[in-house]
Amino acid sequence: MKTKYIDLIDQSFYFPQEEFKLNKNNLEFHGIDLMKLISEYGAPLKFTYLPKISDNINRAKEWFRVAMKEHNYKGKYHYCYCTKSSHFQYVLHEALKNDIHIETSSAFDIDIVESLKEQGKIKNDTFVICNGFKRDQYLENIARLINNGHENCIPVIDNYEELNLLGDVITKKYNIGIRIASEEEPKFEFYTSRLGIGYKNIVPFYNNQIKDNPQVNLKMLHFFINTGIRDTAYYWNELVKCLKVYVSLKKICPTLDSLNIGGGFPIKNSLAFEYDYQYMISEIINQIKQVCDEADVPVPNIFTEFGSFTVGESGGAIYEVLYQKQQNDREKWNMINSSFITTMPDTWAINKRFVMLAVNRWNEEYERVLLGGLTCDSDDYYNSEQHMNAIYLPKYKKDKPLYIGFFNTGAYQETIGGFGGLHHCLIPQPKHLLIDKDEEGNITTSVFSEQQTSEQMLSLLGYGNAQQTDNNNKSTTNFASKAYFL
CATH class of the missing domain: 2.40.37.10 (Lyase, Ornithine Decarboxylase; Chain A, domain 1)
Known part of the structure; x- marks a missing residue:
């Protein structure tokens, strides 16, 4: 038995x-x-x-290369890493070894981009796709990046106000994208994504605010499905609706040349996991080419924003x-x-x-x-x-x-869990290792962070050395804010 x-x-x-x-x-x-x-x-x-980060990036690049060759697709493919999946430096350093681009979602992302540019990891020809709902600090940071010469920064318009807000702080001509507010699956509690602009409103928005704006070039249409890239009638139906918007825009907007199909590749969640990545990519490329050929418009360059797919399968946790x-x-x-x-x-x-x-x-x-x-x-x-x-x-x-x-x-687990911060019941953050391979293929290991200590938590909470009294002038200085820099 x-x-x-x-x-x-x-x-x-x-x-x-x-x-x-x-x-x-x-x-x-x-x-x-x-x-x-x-x-x-x-x-x-x-x-x-x-090494798994680079491996997955290059797998995806090869799948797109094969699909584009199969369908004689004339556009280019650009792989973007969605930074919100993991902002850690070691992730970005590994990912950027592979000639990729970056997708951001908040103000501090731009600070990371600028830091990576100073280190030579990102060049001026690296695309920086700026998604998300943008307010003051994010807008200012995007403007700073563009004003300082990063012409391949493309803010993706999420709502009707953002274009004017960007125009107020950007001092030169710049490129933009528009995000489509896709319709959600019937099982969702809402009908339409809160992100982006509705299908039927995009062409009027272009005609009213972009077409005659000498400061702006519309370069990209952005499409993303919350449930990911899956072989379902729902996904294919939304993709076709997106492509109809693309060809309508392309006929009146000659600068439009790119379609961003977002992220959403699943990752392995059990030993029984099955997913035909090559089939899905080939079918997406085929669908885009068919619609564009029928409308007699050039096919777009393709951008993707893979986050979980890039970094998810590199991580692990061990418990006793x-x-x-x-x-x-x-x-x-x-x-x-x-x-x-x-x-x-x-x-x-x-x-x-x-x-x-x-x-x-x-x-x-x-x-x-x-x-x-x-x-x-x-x-x-x-x-x-x-x-x-x-x-x-x-x-x-x-x-x-x-x-x-x-x-x-x-x-996502480290950022959602609050790496280095406070955790439920004050359970400490575990020790974290980085595992790599040297030039000979031997596995190497280093400690990225030790297990969180009680002193670190107490400092965050305002205990311990949070206050220091100067006996000379009897003043009290509060150092609690410094805890965030531990």
């Missing part, structure tokens, strides 16, 4: 897979010995495998099972030594699914469990709602440590 954890995985999935292999009794991820990491750095532990609680005759709770709410907030907020596997003890018997976090919040758990199915792990044994890994967690 096959009752071992390895038997369960073999029966349920194709295993091993490209990134997951077994070394004797322990799991490897992209050739990384996870138990060696644990023995050296402990758990809980977060890590980023940097501290204890097992048998709460009734059916439910066993394996308690981890961290918190799902604080370290993987998407599991708690939107039931986001990640690949979850035991790290060790694969040749031992398994059992069905629930996973609980350390906080006193009843929502701090991971179960079959977040997972693809019921959770099975090697049987808990008090004298034999059990470690579990969550994989492809590299997008």
Whole structure:
């Protein structure tokens, strides 16, 4: 009878897979010995495998190259990284090795762009696509970037006021895009995206505010579906509606030459994940070419803004099972030594699914469990709602440590969780490792951040050394604001 954890995985999935292999009794991820990491750095532990970022960028570039060649598509392809998925310097440095462009969503993004320009990571010919709802600081920063000579900065107009607001602070001729407010799927609580301008209003908006404006060139139409790029009737219907707007605009606006189809490529969330990226890209390119050929207009250059796809599959988290609680005759709770709410907030907020596997003890018997976090919040758990199915792990044994890994967690979790800040029940931020390969292909590891300390949290909260009294002049200085720079 096959009752071992390895038997369960073999029966349920194709295993091993490209990134997951077994070394004797322990799991490897992209050739990384996870138990060696644990023995050296402990758990809980977060890590980023940097080569996966470049790998996914170049996979997407190749898919578009193949599709454009297949359909004799004359436009160019530009890969943009959506910075809000992860703003960390190590992510941007790795991504920018691959001749890509940047999509921003808020004011401080522009500060990051300028810092990267100073370091030589971004050049003047790098496209900076500025999305989002723009107000004073964001507008000022965009204007500063353009006024200082970055002509490939393209602010994407989100509402009717933004064009005039940009014109007030930009001193030279500049390019813009317009974002389409796509219609949402019927299951949504609202009908139309809050972002962008409605399909039927875009051509009138161009005629009324852009056509005769000597300071502005309309270069891009921006299209994004909240549910991502998926092979559904809903997606194809919205794409065709977008293309009809594009050809209508192109006939009256000769400067329009680019279509931004946004992001939305899914990432692997279980060992059973299947998605035909090449088919989807080929079909998108085919649809665009057909519509443009029928309307007798040139095909546009294609921009994408892949965020989660770029960085998501590079991340992972490892926890130790501290204890097992048998709460009734059916439910066993394996308690981890961290918190799902604080370290993987998407599991708690939107039931986001990640690949979850035991790290060790694969040749031992398994059992069905629930996973609980350390906080006193009843929502701090991971179960079959977040997972693809019921959770099975090697049987808990008090004298034999059990470690579990969550994989492809590299997008959004640190920023949504508030990296380096305060966390629910003051659960500390885990140690974070950067894993890379040297020129000979050997794996290298460095510590990006140590586990958060009580002193850091107390400083944020205003305790400890938050106040310092000068006995000479009896004045009191409050240093609480300095905590944000720790």
